[in-house]
Amino acid sequence: MASRTFQLEIQGLLVASYRETVLHFASPDTNDNDTVAAGESLCSAFDSAARTQFLATLPAAYSLTRLTARRVSLKPSATTCKFYGISAQVGTRATDGAGQQTCPSVFLVPTMGTKSGGRIFWPTIPQADLVQNSPSAGWQTVVNTFIATLVAGITAASMTWTLVVYSRKLNTTANITSHSFSPVVGFIGKRRKPVGAV
Numbered sequence: 001m002a003s004r005t006f007q008l009e010i011q012g013l014l015v016a017s018y019r020e021t022v023l024h025f026a027s028p029d030t031n032d033n034d035t036v037a038a039g040e041s042l043c044s045a046f047d048s049a050a051r052t053q054f055l056a057t058l059p060a061a062y063s064l065t066r067l068t069a070r071r072v073s074l075k076p077s078a079t080t081c082k083f084y085g086i087s088a089q090v091g092t093r094a095t096d097g098a099g100q101q102t103c104p105s106v107f108l109v110p111t112m113g114t115k116s117g118g119r120i121f122w123p124t125i126p127q128a129d130l131v132q133n134s135p136s137a138g139w140q141t142v143v144n145t146f147i148a149t150l151v152a153g154i155t156a157a158s159m160t161w162t163l164v165v166y167s168r169k170l171n172t173t174a175n176i177t178s179h180s181f182s183p184v185v186g187f188i189g190k191r192r193k194p195v196g197a198v
Contacts, residue, residue: 003028005073005166005173006042010054011066012123013086014097019062019123023150024072024166026173029159032074038159039069039080045156047082051089053146057139058091059126065089072166073173093142097124098185104135105182106143110165110174118165118176125185133184140181151176 003026010021030038046067055064064084071077091097104125108118122143129139150163165174 004030004032004038004071005164006030006038006069006077006161007072007166008042008046009066009068010046010064010123011068012062012064014062014124021121021123023120024118024164024173025150025161026073026164027159027161030071035071035077036080037157038071039078041157041159042069042161043067043080043082045154045159045161048156049154050146050149052092053142053149055089055091056093057125057142057146058123059094059097060090060092061095061097062091062123063087063089072168073171091126093139094126094128096127098127098130102185104185106147107180107182108163108165108176109178109180111177114165114172114174115170116165116167130185135181135185143181147179 005024005026008023008025010023012019025042027038027042051064063086065086066084067082068079070079104122106120106122108120110117125135125139129136147163153160153162155161163176165176166172
């Protein structure tokens with residue numbers, strides 16, 4: 001068994017606009033020779049322990065369509081996916097999302113001595129949860145619950161996964177000590193649909 005870092009892409013649609021949120025997880029229980037089993041474990045763990053909490057932060061206009069996992073701390077890696085039907089898994093907080101191409105972000109604070117932190121770009125925020133262009137206290141509470149679940153660890157197939165900060169440049173992983181919210185909702189170019197995305 002080895003401790004490896006995997007990337008989880010949470011892919012969905014806001015009405016008809018593509019959205020992707022990327023998270024990184026580490027597990028000490030992975031087998032370097034079987035990235036398929038580890039990827040399936042991560043997708044399954046997120047689906048069973050965190051999917052409902054994630055959708056509780058999003059409006060009904062958002063539909064979760066796919067989870068994709070692959071190892072990033074040691075290459076190569078197989079890629080595994082879990083698919084959902086269109087509109088089978090939708091947000092449960094309010095109805096309409098904020099304007100297209102805008103989103104709140106959450107900054108992940110790593111352990112001391114880490115050169116850079118992480119950031120989660122949320123797919124959207126319910127319109128009712130914007131107060132003078134800032135995320136409401138109620139929305140922040142449900143996001144706090146979701147992030148706390150991931151930091152505490154999610155488990156499937158005897159593998160426990162914890163949310164971490166991963167640096168592609170340095171190929172390093174750091175544990176998360178806390179997080180903070182962006183003060184306002186802004187524009188992000190990362191929302192463009194990549195070639196080949198469903």
